Every structure is written in structure tokens, then in C-alpha cells.
Amino acid sequence: MQKEQILKQYFGYTAFRAGQEELMDNVLRGRDVLGIMPTGAGKSLCFQVPALIFDGITLVISPLISLMKDQVQSLVANGIAAAFINSMLTYNQTIKAIENAKNGKYKIIYVAPERLDTPEFLEFAQNADISMLTVDEAHCVSQWGQNFRPSYLKINGFIEKLSRRPVISAFTATATSEVKQDIIEILKLNDPFIMATGFNRENLYFEVQKPVDKYKAVMNYLENNANKSGIIYCSTRKTVEEVCDHLIQDHYSATRYHAGLSENERTKNQDDFLYDRKPIMVATNAFGMGIDKSNVSFVIHYNMPKNLENYYQEAGRAGRDGTPADCILLYGGQDVITNQFLIDITDDKNDLDPETLEQVKEKDRERLKQMTYYCHSFDCLREYILKYFGDRTANFCGNCSNCNTNFEDIDITEDAQKILSCIVRMGERYGIKIIIDTLRGSKAEKVVKLGLDKIKTYGIMSGIKEKRIREIINHLVLNEYLMLTNSEFPIAKLTSKSRNVLLNGEKLTMKIVKEEAREAKPIKQKAVVNSDLLNKLKELRFKLAQEQKVPAFVIFSDATLTDMCCKMPRNDDEFLEISGVGKMKLERYGKAFLEIINNFDSDEILQPVSSTYSLNEICSFIKESIQLSEEMIPISRFTDKINALLLQRCDKKISAKKLAEYLTLQGYLEIETTDGKNAKIATAKGEEIGITTILKERHDGESYKQNFYNITAQELLIDNIESIMEAL
Template structure:
């Protein structure tokens, strides 16, 4: 594919294709349909951007988020590609101008929201122009079983019906087998080729720890491993987002908040701050993040348990998009398990949806409680059977011990039964440990047979026992939201001594889990000076252009400039990320910095 490779080198500034990119591009450019599953940061955008430049007409890119469209278009403008957006962020007059230019063939790519695309006006408009291809980004949104269902995505089958000869590419970074089948069915991609890249992100270190005090644990993690780094912190509720962001600011961390309860203007201001400035920590609900292209996010932290592995994978995948070392860190406790199970029970969804949600939650809990490599467990969920320990997750770095907890579990289950299945873990632990609290005396639970039979285990150990047996489905929560635990059918075999139970023994992480040295930490004084000069120039240039710094150049390009220190223009042209347009725009500035350093 000499022409595609030429575009990759000359326009995008990359020397070679990665993984299956070349094969996808050839198939799509030749007029074939395809479904592409590729991890975040794997180069999905090039799979349709290059065919858009190879084929006649305008490529229509369907995207669910305004921020994603605007960032993509800004990056394309920097390298000289004719692109535009058509969404609710434009005034009526601006939208008319875009439509006129579209009809005149002035765009290679047009990014459009699904709501706009599905209007009769827009469908009639593109029926009058040559369409190069349709790209449906974030295709998992079509699945009702997915973690980010968007009803309007279901209607995108109209593209195949009205434009049967125009090739289509659906792309996603997160889809299990059921979701893939639904994407194919709903978008009419039955004859499409399916390209599945590895879901592995080897640069991300996965770490899940016991929740004690989530805020102080988060602060310790940031201070120890990510001082001055950009990161994202996910919380389940809007209130927790606001409180956590405020608390981090009071502790000296540059943090901002993002959730759907804020005004659109404030959300936009905080998002722009996160994208354009360095060392910002974004505290958010899952309303934030899809389509965020910021490559230098060094960590993603979860203060609450995600609902599914798909959600967890997509959210953690926002770390380390540049391929540099990054952390996926989470605190997880009994309350998380109870809360998620209660949310499923209390939802008004049909039984089938509740069953799917329960299955997905159980897979997430299995990932949290696994005693084997977390990466292997994560990959197996997406159909990759790689059992080789990764050596870069907490269970590989510090393998957890497993103990036969059958007797302790029997004690816990018996205590739930003896107290009438009306109490939460805190009270049950008081009974088991023989704590003569006011509540224990009020309910006369100091007189039952399970009072004090677990005094040999500390409270923290008992909380770990309850967390794990709820995760295992031996206990569940009441449907009235009071947090009471009660027995399930599965607990019967354990109580009768017909089934043994092995649980994880929590241990402290060894020092080997400390932050790995990144490229900057390995620089000598002269190299660090050049690195800082390049970053200052990039920040100034980005501000002048009104775009995030990474749109000018990624950190990986700056690292390569420091490493190679090109002396001539020909050498500069060989640096990854410097295509013809960027060389013409910035070559002189870069050579001046390189020669003076």
C-alpha cells in the first residue's frame, strides 16, 4: 500500500503502521465493511482517516461526543487535512457554512453527532454528494447490554439501507462477545470483516487495594507515585466528585470536577483546563472521558467499584495513551459490593437486563478478588486466552496468599442467620468479635450462640471475609436499601459442610510496586534542559493556536527529539510525529531550539 504508507509518513508523520492498521485500511479503502476492536491508544482513528484521504468524496464520521470531534478536527487541521464538525456547538449560521462547504467538496472528513446525522435534512444533504465512507466511532454504544448504551445509535442501520454502496467501519475499544454480536446485527455488518487487536495495554499497571479511607489512600498514591502528573479520579456520585475535588485542592493538588449536575459552561471550562494545562487531576463521574484524546494521563483512579469490566477497561484505558508507564489504581470494599448489588435490585429494568447486569458485576468482582494475574483475567474476559503472568500488576508483584476460610465463613453465615438476617456487616462483626455495643445489647445478640465466636480475627480481617463472601454470592443485600445481609441458596452447601471456601489474605504491597522510572527521570541535566525548552515552546505555540499542547506534538515526539537531537533538517524529518505540514510549520523553530541547547 504505497499510497497509504506515503500518507502515513508525509501527513501523519509515522514511519510504519501498527498491528492490523494496514490491513484494515486496505480493506476499507477497497470498499469493504469492517468492525474494528482496538484498545484505546491503539490507533483506531487512522483506520478511517487514511482511507478518507484515499477515496473520493467526504468521509462521514459518527461520534457521540462534541469534545472528541473538536479535538480530532483540531489535530487534523494541524497536519493540513480538511475536516469540520457539525453538531450542536455551532450556531445556525456556522452550520449553514459547513453544509455549503460540504456540498462544494471542501472537506475530506466531516464529524457529526448521531442525532444530527439521522435528521431527514442531513440524510438528504449527503445523498447529493459523493460519500467516501461512514465511520461509526464508539460502536459499543449500539448495544443495550453495553456500558454506554445510546438509543440513537440503534437507528444507524439507516446508513446501510440508504447508502448500500458506501463502505462502513464500526470501531470500539470495549466489547465482549455479546456486544460484538449486537453491533454486527444492529448495524447490518453481517458480511463485514472483523478485526480484533489484542486488548492488552502492557504499559498500564493494574492495582486494586482494600478500601479503608479512600481519600487519604488516594492522596498517598498521588504523592508517592504521581506528584505533578495529569490523572483522572472516578467517583460514583456527583456529591463525592465535588467533595473529593475540593479536598484534593485543599491538600495542594491541582484538581477540578466534572459531572452532569454542573452547568454546561463550567463543565466545558474544567474540561478545557484538563486538556490544555499540565499536572491537572480531573475528578469526575463516568459522564467524563469518552473520546478524550489526552495522551499523557499518567493515572486513572477509581474510588468506587465500576459496574462492569467493559466500563473499567474503557475508563482505565484513558491512562497512558502515549505508551508510557501509567497506573490503573482502585480502592474497593464491602460497601462497593453491597451498593452495586442494591442498585441492580432497585432498578426498574426488566429481569433480563438485571440478569445481564448481575453477570457483568460478578465478572468485575472476580477481577477484584482474583489471586492470579489481573491482566490475564482482564484479557480472558475479552476472549484472549493468555495465562502468562504479566509481572506488572499488584497480584504479580505481590502474589496474595490464599487461606482455607471455611470455618470463618460458616461462623459469618451462622451469625447472619442467628441475628434474623436484618443487619449489616458492622453489627455482625461486633457480634462475632464479642463487642458489647449498645446495639448488641438492645437486640440481645450477646445471648446468641455466635456472640464472641470470632474474637480471634481482627475487625479488618472480618470485613475482608464479609466483602469476599458477598462477592462470591454467599450473601446478598436486602432490596429495601438498609444494607442488611441475608443468606442465598448458595450458602446452604457451605453451612452444611459440603463446600470449602478459600479467600484472599490481604498483605501490604512490597516496594517493588513503586513508580517505574519514566523517560524524563532517565534524562541527564543537558537533556532535561532541552526537554523543558521544547515543552515551553510547545505550550506557547498551543496557546497561540488555541489547541491542547498534544495537538502540536505528543510527548513521544519531544522525547525522540531529545534522544536523537537532530542536527540537520533531513534528520528532523525522520522524527516520529513530524509530517510534511508540521515540518513546514515548526521545523525552523525546532532547529533553533535544538541548536541552542
């Protein structure tokens, strides 16, 4: 059976996502692969589909007991023979599972790394026909990763004990270049095909809030987003208990999860969340790694995580089905102190020698700084995250709180000079808090004891609020006019750029929020479906899930139910056209869901919202409002500008592909084929109007061509926007 047939028959999809097909094809050729794909991008299919094509067994090594259970349930629901072997099973159950595996009953077996060196499993593996070994959450192999697991170091030794080396595939959602190299070397991947699909999750809305009362901020969100399922992450067990208790007192159906609970209670609470009995989970970061719940509509971080890797992984548990979801971070200054404390007392890496452990802690402190900068940035939050992971993107996404907030630029040159001068006079020996106290003329005992009340810059900013001075200092750090040391108590020091401000009169500006800022709102779904029908389908799904003792998303995801409401299938063939419906699910559930849809009054179905503006009015608005760039920009950045305006007038969205197709039809671009790969490059006609094709290099060393557009080319596209929009 071909991979396309398997994708549809077992998983219910008609097309592969970015990177999936390339990874599958290389695995099927027998080549090791490393896939770096964001949460929700479909990593699992990259090894599950080839597993069904290979003759032998596929072993999937995962540290995540909950993920194994969820994925095996989903595979079995799709008609695929699968099992897991981990600490959830008793000894007798483990022996039975291994016996079944010996008898060829499973195509895919999930196994915890701790089980690899047990005599029973090793004896089975050495005699089994293992076609592929997949390492999920592969970043756990690196001590420089955010979730280092010493048990992952056993994997290569296990592979070497097998009678035949299988194809090795490794997958992770987040990996810096350092961690990526560790994965390749420690797992001894053989000339691996490496695919990084990009980390962008367009359906996720990002927002940073700095509320005085964090719990009140949570209540405000929940009141405006009723009946949604989500996770609230807290940094400590105590905070988890407090927030969960308050939510229950306020009549919200919430549960909790942290390492201080008994294993039975953790399992029960997790199941309550997965089965939608308790739609709100309050947890430490001990919860969620590998949770495959597709209908998580929001992730709120009550406290700032200690690094962006953890934050993006945890935030990425929202919107796994591709529907819009919110990622809200509630920042407070105490969060930095708490995380610094957690880094300093960490003992989960106690297998490392003292010198290496200190290096790891220093790396953790650097990550904490980058996380803190994210919370203070006034630039596009999505761009900040993607840039951290090495992705190139536009500096305006239209779907984060910063992009949707009305800022104005203010001159901070004089204030910056005062701050830098004060740090110099203080001998570059102190942290931000004491610098601010000195600038504001504090009478605090420490300031007086150190004699800082005697220096010339003492009290020089006494009329400015502490919050504003801290914002300016954060801006100076973000833009490398100041640096903070990686010590336990970070010290502010000047950089080479500081001299330009202090001595050469370089002007500095900073964004601040205008008095009347536009309310930041996430992207809305383009189509409105009948809520009564959707609720009926959800009720049926819940009933079936209860009967079968599986989470609701194992039956169908929210995205699949929404697609049913939009397409209104009337028979088996039409039901198979729904995204997420395969042959097995049609046989199991088709009749029941079709009965509800066919008995529902079709006249009540709401159609997608149509724009109240004509095409001419929309295009005129774009022409009047667009801000063209004086610099050369890629087409993706240009489409971001247009789409930000389209959101204000209609539910249409223009893609870079559509613009490129238009330019090709008009003769400004042409298709060039090199080594079997097609690329659109500027023609002589295109170069005349300001399109330049540049040869660039990816992180993996492969070269590619990218087009950049000057202001003349941008003007041409805007002048013809009506023709382009007509094709949408």
C-alpha cells in the first residue's frame, strides 16, 4: 500500500503537511532522519505511516507515558495494531505484551527508555524483525537540552546490541543548533536527512500581560472564553494548589497536577482533563509533555517559564488541531527570582560532574535571560520566538499582543545617557534593582551603606517612576547597549555600543503603548458554524468516548467536527471527505454522526460570514493604508502587511504563493529547475521593476533562491491588488 493510501485509509487525511513526505520518503529508502517540527505539525505520522509500509516492527522510544497511552489508543481506534511497554504495566502485563510482540501481533510498539535494558525486552528485540527505531522527544538525549534524560543515553547501546541495525528516525519540537548536533552524534545517526519545517504555528495567538493581580487576569480571560478547555501552568506546587482551589471556589470545573500528588491522583486528574470531565488543568511543567489532547483552546502561563524552549513547547499544547488558540503569559518580577532559585538548586542533573553541572546552569541562566527579554519586548512576539530558534520571519504577524497594540516612539536618549553614566560611576558592579534605586535617590539602607548616595548620578531620575526606568533598561539590554552577566545575581555592564550613546550622541527611541491602545484580539475563524449542530456532534462524541473509555479526541478532534458542520456530509462517500475521517472511523462512527447531520435542519446552518465591503472598497482601503518599505523585503513580509489590513475588512487572506503566481503570469518571475527542484526567480522584466533574486543558504548547508522586492515592486503589486484579489 502506498503512503498516500495509508494516510487516507487509516488517518483520514488527503494531503501531507510540510516536511512529512520528505521525511517519510527518506526513511523508506533506508536513510536515518532527524525531523525538527513544532508541536502539532504532525511528527507522529512521519514514523507511523512508514511503520505500516515496512515488513517488520517499528519501536518508538519515548519518555512520555501519557503520550504512549494516547497514541496507542488513537492507533488502535484507527485500526492499527499497536502497544506500549512502560511502568504503567505490571510485570505479567509486560511479559504478555512481549509475548504478543513475538507472535507478530503489533506493527508499532512504544517503549520507555528505562525498559530497553531489561532482560525480557532485550531478548525479544535481539530476535525480532525491527525495521525502524524511532526516538521521540530526541532533544532529551542532550545535556544542553531543556529536558535532558540520562536514560536516553542508553539508546545507542541498545541499538548496538541488536542483530541488525534498523533505520533510525529521531524527532523533536525544539532544538538549537547545539542540541541538534548532540542528537546526531549521541544517537550516531548515519548521514541523516535533516528536515526542520520551521517553528511557526500560525493558529496560535501570543500575548504577554503584566497584571497587578494575576488571578484576576485569569478570571477575566475565562469569563470571556466560556466552555473552553485549557491549561494554566504555574511554577510551583503551592501556586498550583492556590489557583486550582480559587477556580473551584469560583465554580469552574478544574483539576490539578504536580509531582507532589500520588501517582493515582495524578492519573485520575489527567484522565479527567483528557476525557473533558474537568476542562481546566492547573499544573506545573510536570504535566503535559506528550499530551495529545487536540481541543486545548488556551494555555495560560501564570508564571514565566525558565526558558523559551519550555515555553514554546508548553504553549504549543494549545491548538493542536489547527484551530485558533491563545497563549497568554502573565509576567511578574518575582518569576525571574523563582526561576533563578530553581536553576541554582536543581539536582535532576546530579549524574554530571561539578564542572559540567555549572556549565549547564550557566546555559540555563542565559536561557532565562532570553525568556525575560521576551516578556519585555515591544516587537512582534512571534518573530522573537522564531528568531530564537533560527527561523527567519516577518516582524509583523498580526496575531500577537504587540502587533495588535498601538505604540508610539519616544526619544529616550537623555534617559539612556543618565542610566549608562550611573552604571559607569557605580563601577559596573551592581544589578538592575540597586541601579534603579540609586537613579531615583532611594534612602534604602543598602544604597547608603555602599556610599551610592554620594555619587554624582544619585537621584538624577528621581521624578521618573521605577517601572519606566526598568522599561528603558530592558530596552537597552534587548538592543545590546547593556549586558547582564550570567551569574547568580546578574550585574549590568556596558557594551561596545554604549559609547555611541554616551559620547557620540547616538539618538535612541523606544516604543510605548499609547493611551488609547487597540484591544489585542486573536484571529477569528473564517467560517461560523451552527453551534447547536456542533454541540450535538460533541455530545455524541462524548457518549461514544465514555462507552469506549477513551478520550473524546480519539473519536474525532474538534477540527473534524467543525469540518462536518461546514461540509454537511449526507452519505458515506461525503463523510470520507471530512478531514480526519478514514475508512476505520467511517465504519465505526459514520452511521451515528451522519444520522445527526441528516436529521438536522439544513436551513439553520450558517454560512461563512461574508464581507460587508465590496472588493473595490477593500482594495481602496489597502491602497490608502498600506505602508510600503523603503528596504528590500521578501514576499512573505509584504503579504503580512496586506493580510493585517484584510483582517479589518473581510475574511480573505492573500498568500505569498498567489502573489508569485500573479507575477509569473505577468512575466516578472519565471520557473527555474535545478537538480529536480523548481524555484521562481526574477526575469529581466522583473529586475527592471525592482525584484532581485538572491542565493541564500539554509542552516543545513543547502542553498536556495529567494526573491526580494524594492519599493517600486511593492507599488506595482498594490496598484494591481484588485486583479490579484479577484483570483482569491
